[in-house]
Amino acid sequence: MTQTQQPPQKTPRQASKPAPHQTGWSALNIDMRGWWTKHWTGPVAAIVLVVLNISVWIWQLTHHVIRRPQDMTMLRMFHHTAEPGQSGTFAHFLKLLWSLVLVRGPFALVLYAIAVLVIVSTAQAVLGVARTLATSLLGAVAGSTLGLGLCAIITNLLDAESWHAVQRLPFSLSPLTLFIGALMAASAFESLLWKRRIRLIGYAFVLAGLLFSGNPGDYCTLAAALVGQAVGTLMARRRGQTEQPLEHEQWWHGTDYEARRLIAAIQLIFAFGPILALVSSSHDVPLSTFGFFLSGLVGDEELADVCADNMRANSCVAMAKHYHFAMTGVWTRTILLVVALSILAWGLYRGRKLAARVSIVLNGLTVALSLIYCVVFPLLDSAIMPIDAELWIALLQLLVATALPSVVLVVAIAVNMNHFSVLTARSRIRRGVGAIAVTLLATAGGFLTFGMLNRDAYTPRATFGMLLRDLPHRYLPMGLIGSSRLHMHSTTVASMVINQLPGLVFWIVVLVVFLLWFRDAVSLNAADRARASKLVERGGESMSFMTTWEDNHYWFSPSGRSAIAYRVSHGVALTVTGPFGDPGEFDTSLREFMRFCERNSWSPAFYAVHDNSRETLESLGCSSIQVGTEMLVIPSTWQTRGKKWQDIRTAINKARRSGMTDVLTTFNEAPWEVREQIIEISEQWAELKSLPEMKFTLGGIEELRDPRVMLLYAIDADGVVQGATSWLPTYRDGKVIGWTLDFMRHRTDSPNGIMEFLIARMAERLHEQCAEEPDNAPQFMSLSAAPLAGIGDNTADPEDVAVIEHALQIVADTLEPAYGFKSLYFFKRKFQPTPSPIYICYPDAAALPRIGLAVLSAYLPGLKASQIPDMLKSLRPAPQAKEQEHQ
Template sequence: MGIAQVDTVRAPVAARRRLSGGVTVLRSYLRRNPVAVSFALLILLTGIASGSLWGREDAVLLGWGAASLGAPATWWTTVTALIIPDSTVDAVLSILLALSALAIAERLLGVRRTIVAMAVTGVVALFVGAGAQAAVAGLPEVSDAAAQTMVLDPTIPIAGAVAASSALAGVLWRRRLRIVTFAALGMFALYAGDVDSWFRLIAALLGLLLGFGLARGAARRSWHRSSSREIRSLLAVIVAVTGLGPIAALVAGGGRGPLSLVADAFTQSDNWLSQRCERQYVPACDHEFALLVTRGAGPAILAIVPLALLVLAAWGLRNGRRSAWILAVAVNASLAALAIITLALGDISFPDPVDGATFEWALWFISSAILPVGVIVVLALNQRRFRVRASARARRTWGIVVGVAFVACAGAFLLVSSVLTKSFDVTPTLADLLTEMVRRFIPPAFLQGIGQPPFPRGGAALVVYQWVGVVFWVVFVVATLRLFRSTALPEGSDSSSLTLYRSLLRRGGGTLSFLGTWRGNAHWFSDDLQSAVAYRVVGGVALAVADPLCPRGREGSTLRGFADFAISRGWTPVFYSIHDDFRPAFEAMGWHTVEVGQETVMHLPGLQMAGKQWQKVRSPLNRAEREGMTAQWTRWRDLPAGVSSQIIDISEQWVTDKSLPEMGFTLGGLEELDDPDVALLLAVDAGGRVQAVTSWMPSWQDGRIVGWTLDFMRRRDDAPNGVMEFLIAKAALLMKDDGVQVLSLSGAPLATRPRTEGESAAEPTALSAFLGWLAGVLEPVYGFASLFRFKSKFLPEYRTMYMAYADPVELGSIGAAVGRAYLPDASPREYVAVVRTLLAPPGRAPAGAPR
């Protein structure tokens, strides 16, 4: 059968499997979220029955909505207002929120409490909102239409249920649910200002109060991941809302919220000023006339550049970026200055004070001037929380890219405008063109009151006139996003920190703590220099390798200290290959742990290697000795040139023959052999030829070596079978004679220890299932399971290695960081080799498995 025929047979099978998997996932979702699914179906059915699903708006539909307490109403509107959408968009959004946000709430609350939360918060919100409508109906600042608006919105009970469920979520999700929920609801209420937005906000506040009652007596963690992270996230949300809020008001036709007046500063032209210019000429009319003639998509985008920059800054603030802090302060300072200058020049006024213009002026000044100044003050008070800087090279690249973009756009404008001068209303002079060139990069609102040079009325000149500024700011945003991804080298990566780390290591450390001395690691130390953590930063994730070094009893403070240090620099802290000794401290912090491998340890006192169970080790040991094989202890720096070249050849042959990338991070290579504290044990045959090599990392207690950990393992392809068993057995016997307590065969990544009789397996999770799948996929490539089975011949004690992390949401970036740490320099050819090995026929020997 040919390849094409095989593919033809496999395709339907694969399709059926995907379909079956999709059906299984759907069934599981329906089973776990009956309230969310039922409510989504109810919205769909009521939308069809009322006609709102296809945009029907008439008296019949409005008769189902809730209104002000001062207006006639019927009892059924307390139900229909919460289940009937008022438009096609409302129906679609309500269904999507029901299937997503409400499903999350349902999993936290359960079926009964979800129904109760929706009913209580929804109905009470209708009465409270309707009462508020009646109370403000007589105010001059509130129009009759707003006071009597009917409310039809199924998202009201959804908002209440989500807010209530946040009380039962974990620390991180509780904060996230509340920040996201109230930021979104508050933004629409304060800027867009439609009545439905206020009803949703009321329901969420009621849900928050209800949640406090539901969570009464529930356990609470005493330590959050980091107050710095929470404050940064909150500040990022505030800055994002000040950017997205005016956009929401613009989308809502100008908005009716108390802060919506600020949106006038981000339009192409000022309608009020245009009307004023019809009655009386002022200098600003020249500018306004030019805006009206040259309006289009480009100027509209340019007008909202400050808002886009605020959203961009919020993205960086969340990760503690100093450049984002500078950007947020600069934009807010510009907006505050614009408002103050506009007011000083008299370009904004509010006639008819009797009709509530004083109140309107106050809201405009608050949203346009006070709010930006307030944001600047808050950012200034928290400046120390934004210390993540890009590397010098990244900053230079950013400056070059932005500078070149400005020069190119400005040059394009000058070139086209100077050639097509006839397209302008009047022939421009060179001074006019230079002035207008600068103006093309500035949002229109910042130019009010400033004279207007000649402008093009059409053709290519108008296109360039409208778009060069937009192109520049797009380049600016993209370059800044790339700048946010760069981080300067961390502290603790110099020789002095390594010397201090080694001194603490000699005081006492775990069997894997020597990994912290490897190149690529930096070191964090406690204030008293008695605790240390070795780590490396990969993709914004601070991967702490092995158990921290700390005095007994200070495990918790050491873990929290490093976590705070990492978070203050915008990194995600993760501890990799830690042992059970540290798990209680992580549990007290509310962190999660997951098995990432098994360390195999031999206790040497009393070791005999006698009995049938040692037969698989004794036989190759005796055979190798009969054939003249010897085991030689040495150090890399003591090796003769001929012997070291043999070891290099063995290692290079292993890598070349397998055509696979050599892994790093917790798996040493040739580079890690050249350390004065690392011992080598060589298997040398009767002819003086090195057949295999192993390296051993020391572990100390009070300055005395108490253990050795196996790291580097290589053998010749033609080496006799059992040579690795020979080396490890000889190492164990020699170490026992020297009084060493522990021999560690190191860790086996993604391996699972054998269960003892009667021991049940751990409860499976999505992550453990993924790791199990990953272990199976990687087995043909790296042979982790085969290596683990090989080590089991020595009847070791199994010590589980864990990865500890604070936030399950960041597992994707954590997994990517771990992968990049293990394969930091893999080339595209090597990745192709991995894939080819994965697709190799079954039965092929895994790469690197001992024989």
Template sequence: MRRLAARAARTPFSLSVATVLLVTALATGLLRGPSYALRLLLGTGYHSAIGLGHWWTPITSVFLVDNIAELILAILGAILVLGAAERLLGTGRTILAFLATAVIGTGLGLVLQDFGVAGGEMWSRGVRELWALDPFTPILGTIMAASGFAGALWRRRIRVLTLAAALVLLLYSGQPSDLYRLLAVLTGLVLGIALRPVRREAAWRRSSDHETRTLFGAIVAVLAVGPVVTVVSGGRFGILAPLGLLLTQEVPSAGDVVDRCLLGNITRQCVHELTLERIGGVGPVLVSLLPLIVLLIAAYGLTRGRRFAAGLAIVVNVGMAALGAWYYGLLPVSGEPYSFQWRSGQYWEVALVLIVSVLVPAATAVWIALSLRHFPVRTRPGYLRRFAVITTGGLLALSVVYVSLGWVLRDHFRPAVTLADLVADLPERFIPVGFLRLERLSFLPGDPLSSVLYDWVGPIFWLLVIGGAILALRTGAVGAPPEDQLRLRALLHAGGGGSLAHMATWEGSSLWFAAAEPAPAAPVAIAYRVVNGVAITVAEPIGVDPADDLPRASAVVAAFARMCDDHGWVPVFYSLRDRWRPVFDEMGWQAMEVGEETVLRPHNWATTGKKWQDIRSSVNRAQKLGVRAVWTTYRSLPLRQAAQIAEISEQWVQEKGLPELGFTLGGLDELRDPDVRLMLAIDSDDRILAVTSWLPTYRGGEVIGWTLDFMRRGSDTMNGVMEFLISETASLLKDRQEVEFLSLSAAPLATTGAARPDDETGSLAARMLDFLGRTLEPVYGFRSLFAFKRKFQPEFHPLFMAYPDPVALPAIGVALARAYLPTLTLREAAAFVRSLG
């Protein structure tokens, strides 16, 4: 209660708006809203504000609602959305933004309508009698203004999603209030920038791959849900208006329609009734809605980085654009009698509406296609083939069923159909009815049996697409299938693979298992990624230790190399400890050092002495500021703290001139693993200041070590917060006798001394890596990170890379670069090179 009271004290204006909305609703009509006279007096719109001179309506209209459902949504919006804006802006600026966006957004909309009516513009004349009661106009405008005061992550999310939602409402509903709302959102954007100009270093820059995928998924989902607005909105001006007609008007009987319209009497009323007849049932409604569900499924897959989901979204959007171009663009100008809409109104207005209805899905498809690099998780070919079989096989089977049964039931249609009629009509059974409202109708079903065949072929096909897509997204990621992941985790829990072995569980890695030979031996797993024809292992082989069984370790490596050779890949073993050198020396492979792992021993942990002064100072500073360390898991965090971690990570990514690294460096997605632990720095207000993640290493089912992976800190946190977190982690684990080591992992391209290549070619490669490390240091700080880890007086364990042929070194170097920077574009690389001078 105390916390709720504190939050209420911080948002007095938002609570006041919610209270006013409730009071006015009780006073003017709780269930159905204000009376006609009150709507005309207090509601805004062209007729009331300009025609009758009610200049006050841009303010009064935002405190009224149409019905009880809108009241509930408005109160929630005031408390949650406007409340969030008030916490960011403060009460004074919130009041300013609320009033300014309401007046300016609505005022600009009214001016545009006035110009439209004066110029005879079709939309303005069509809606001039409508009025708006809309509290969401200033609510969305205010949160847009508040985005200027939010952090990098939420600033982008608020702006992108709010603007997308406003655009979708305007495109699919098209009422005056939708125009006012969009203009209020744009006004809020300008106001937010004016109130708090974003500093250059914090300007709109690259987002992390995780955040980019989240935004893609959210926008595709908003665009998919958009047509449903046509169903629930009061006025239906969108491209799926026939769905709205089904809900609001009586569907005439098929017999009456056919009798009047199939004899050449093609009038406006006839086409209207044919449209109603087309959607007169559950099946036609489903065939319009199910493709939107496919897009929602694709949106979910986009957030997971799935390339299949990107392809699915592209195909559906291209299909919608193509259908729109054909049925809205080509047919109306072909001289057919049903093109009456093009003979009325101004040609450019109709053309603009139709062009926009085609360009929205087309632009979405192009946008996704140009951003495929953000969706690296591919689907295994077997699952792609299964999806293709399900969809194409289902399409062919349903087509045969429709044509063959339709021929058997030909006398059940009005008029009786021919085989050519059924074949010509077949494509339209799978097309959303909204695209067919201008299409010629040759026949209709005349009884329930023919209606089932006519109406349900399309929905069954789209249900097959939905089922196949769900299966492909749930089980089809390239890399380790679920059963192999279970085998891998069993091996990890048994022990082996070193401190980096848990990285083998990350999405995107493929798994290869060596046979359990001789029979008593346990299986061995190798995790790898194939990049540009190079198979790079993620960690040491899991399940065998060359110190205990050198012959078997050599046999496993040789078998993996043969498998790679069979596939035409160059095998590369990456990040190996020195105990693996004898294996590759025996095989005659080349080796070169690529980093050094820093390791602490918790049972010896102490921070006494001069060399530990920096660590002690960081711990003491945190204690004085009331900062505490919390050992937890990501799944245990409340949503608010999970969002704080995402915000911290996004700020960190935005500070870089290049994309965030991958491969052996985890991101937000890897924190969700239930085996991974987090050590958080949390202040007295329960705000997360910094986060580290720790990967487990097992032996006999018990954790014997933890490896540092994810490190992020807020830009405004205390100095030394990372030293504090690592020190607290070591102190926490000191008393746990089973924990043998605490690895601070390795900084790529950074070592304590010169690399130890085995030949002249290796020496050249080492010098190249040294140059690359120095070049990337200003951006990624590998060597600064290595110097930071040296503060903890760790043990140093060299890590090396083994490869069979020095000639392949250039290809290996490129593959490693692409593995760490999978989304780097040529433009970004060129910009970075230019920045180096």
């Protein structure tokens, strides 16, 4: 159903248009002040944390005392021993609370300051200052009490030998323990989408530390988060709110969303596990051994010596961990693997079936390597050095600790494989696998060849069997478990470099392949475009014909009677106006397209939609921002009488007196010399721009070639084309009900008023058609919309969109000298049109930065980084530029 026949009615939710002095940078400054008013506690808390820690460090340096929160141990916490001047456990408890605001070093301070800024700012915006502070303190105190109680119970249940092993564990809290409760309490008041995000990300960080780093204080952080969530739930219920999602949110995110995010979070935790395990000062936690297996911890010769000195499993594992910082290439291989697994988690988050399969392969490889190094190799070595039962028990415990997490993730992915439905082109898979295989063979061959030609570069002297057995260590970290006493050591600089190159080159290639595999890519289909080209004749909006242009992808309704055109960029499916085809399916199509985007892990953004589509989308939970104003002229009431029409009458009379005539035809039917002149004019126009010609909803010469598009050009008595316009049809049931202005070009030396003449003549022609053929007369003539011009009222809560709207205004001001959006906007107002706002609608406010990038990429697909300075320098219009030049 077209949106162009009557002026849009302003809804009660619409905000008033900002005053002129509140636009652009001044309005953005006001937005920042408003943000500070509602979020000031976060920056203040972060600043206090930084100042306090720096002050303590300065005091310690001046007094030659270096003490950190981690100096507290389990023994001092739960064993009643006191230093002189202290009162036993209570004094230790006070020191532990002091660790809530003291951190280990500058790097940790930066991370915690950012975390505190985000957490407290988010909580204050929802809870207010008083409730934020109250929930923070309550969560910290109750969480610390519960966590300490749990640790005390665990330690009391341990036998004497186990207690001796854990009594020296470092014990400290962190700023996260202090503020996590407020964040989880605030999540109870958020929408379903943000509630899931806050809790998933928050618990993922807490559990990652708990499972890998081994600090008993992480139990306190987890307890603080749970207490905060419980308190927030109670407060929400007292306010009459509920944990149940709103009606429009229930259908929006289903099981696909939950399964993908949960499994991706687990994979991401596994990815960062090695880093947490390496930097942690304690290791006796469920996944610390798994983390060390994925880090290049120690060679097997050292491990064998440690185990030979002490055959106890716990001692063997704990003592081996002290060697990890001495290993060459540990961090390089570990960080590369972390990045690769993080990209894999991103692929899982995006619902890529290939990412799920690769995750199964990699985690299955971890299980297989665990079996090889814990069972197969010891069996082979037992012929040389017998292994007693106690060491076998230690190896089996090691096998379970390293293999079980991967087994659990493999089973979870296999069971939920149907949730990963986004396919990757087979050609891309073949090329990626080929690149990885070639890299593996080339680097492995180079390592083996070098080793055989330089056997004395290793000790013991290298053999092919030893090199082959050592080869996996060139690619996989496999810390804690190595290749037994046959592990070789480099004795030359060249051999040291060659040892590190295979893994470095291999994992860089893997990273690139993963990025290419899991990025958004939709193949263009000529058949879909032809199908959409027919559907657009059944019905649509004034801009629907733009959906037939190149570079668009198409979603078709299950019935095939309606469709939506879109482009994918930066994880956003950006539509080209609203649905087209059968008007009766438009509302359903909007809903189903959102589901389609969710299945593909895209964030939908409905660009240049009109009021009817906006209202439907808002009922589905979307917000909206006005991004332009379409100008509508009603041909049946067209007239040029009155003072307001003086410029239009002058342009028409001047053109006629000079012998100018207008010709209505199609580009293909126009004479060859006319077509060549129009192409020349277009090229001349484009050369005057400091930036590439805009695309997306702005057509060029190629879009003129469609036989359904009308061409209206002005030609003088000498046969010189002075200007040209194109008009896109809007259909209903196969009949044209309106025409939309698209292409506008004129010569740099053409007479003033040439564009006014052409547009007025098109209106006169349509007015005459209304009088002669009332049954087939067009209902409207659209002058189209100037992008980012005429931004005014928005239909969402101003707090949600004010900053983005004002940022868009700044972009429009910046691009104005190059493209003249405002000039075009005011030029079209000469025709006394009826304004009709167009919007961009989106369900996820967190995707607004990506939506902005997607819009920029759609309009300027050819923009290069070298052209950005020219754009920023274009503060003055080019001398040749005229108001009516611009699209």
